[in-house]
Amino acid sequence: MSTEQTEKTEPWTVLRLLTWTTDFFKKKGSDTARLDAEVLLADARGCSRIELYTAFNTELEQEPLVAFRELVRRRGEGTPVAYLVGYKEFYSLKFQVNPSVLIPRPETEHLVIEALDRAKSIAGEGKLHIADVGTGSGAIAIAIAKNLPRARVAAIDKSEQALQVARENVERYELQDRIVLQHGDLLQTIKMDASLDMVCSNPPYISQAEYDALDPGVREQEPEMALLCGPKGTETIEALIPQAARCLKPGGFLIIELSPMIADACADILKANEAFAADTVHLIRDLAGHKRILSAQKAA
C-alpha cells in the first residue's frame, strides 16, 4: 500500500484497499482479516461497513487514506480493531471500549441469554435486583437492562478506569436510572441480606499458566486485571460463590462465565455449597461446543 510507483499507476479504490489489507492481515495471522479490513476502512471513511459494498470503485481521498494507513499499521502491530475504532458490538448494541476494559466477547452473549431466560421464570412484574460483578465496559449490565425493563442492576468493578468506560456506555443508553455503578471487590458493596434476584459475572478466570501462553494480541493489549485470576483460575469464582449465596434471595440465580478448563471444577464447587440446589447446577456450552456458562439456583 505504500509504493509510490503503484499508487501513481493504479488508484487506491475501496476494493483494492480491502483486497490488499485483507492479504496483509492474513499474513500477520489474523483469523478475521477481511472483517478487520472492512471495519477499519469504514472507520477511516466515516461510513458503515455496508456502504463499502456500494463504493468498491470509489477512490479514497488523501485524508481518509492517510488515516486508514495508520490504522492498518497499528492493527499489523497487534492492536485489537475494537481499541482502534473505539467500540465493539455486543448483543446487537454498540459499546465504547478502550484499553481499560476487556473487549466484550461473543461467548458472553450466552450469559445474557441465560440471564434473560431465568428472569422470565421469576413471577410477578416487580423490580428484579441484579448484580453484574466485574462489569468492565458494562456490556452485560446494559444488555440485560435494555432487554428487561424490570431490571435494576448494580454494575460492580474493582477498576475505576473500567467504571469510567461503563459510565459512558450507561449514559449513551440512558440507563442511569436503572444501572448503578459501584467500585468494589466482588459483592462487598452489596448488603449480604438475601435481597438479589440474580448475580451475573464474567470474572477473571485465566490461570497463570494459561495467561503466560495467551495470544500476545490479548495478553499485551487487554487489561491483566480482567483476565488473570490466580494459579488455578478458579480463585475468583470460589470467592464469589459464598458471597452470592448470602446476597441472593431463596430461588435467586447465579450465572457465571468461565473457561472450559475449569468448568467441571467450578460446577463441583457450586454443588458442594449447600445454599444452592445441587440439581439446578448446570453448564451451558458456547457455539464452539465448550462448557462456558455455569448456572444455578439458590435453594428455596
Ligand SMILES: C[S@@+](CC[C@H](N)C(=O)[O-])C[C@H]1O[C@@H](n2cnc3c(N)ncnc32)[C@H](O)[C@@H]1O
Ligand atoms: C473478564 S472482564 C469482564 C468484563 C465485562 N463484564 C465483559 O463481560 O465484557 C472481568 C472484569 O472484572 C473486573 N474485576 C476483576 N477482579 C474483580 C473483583 N475482585 N471485583 C470486582 N471486579 C473485578 C475487571 O476489572 C474486569 O473489568
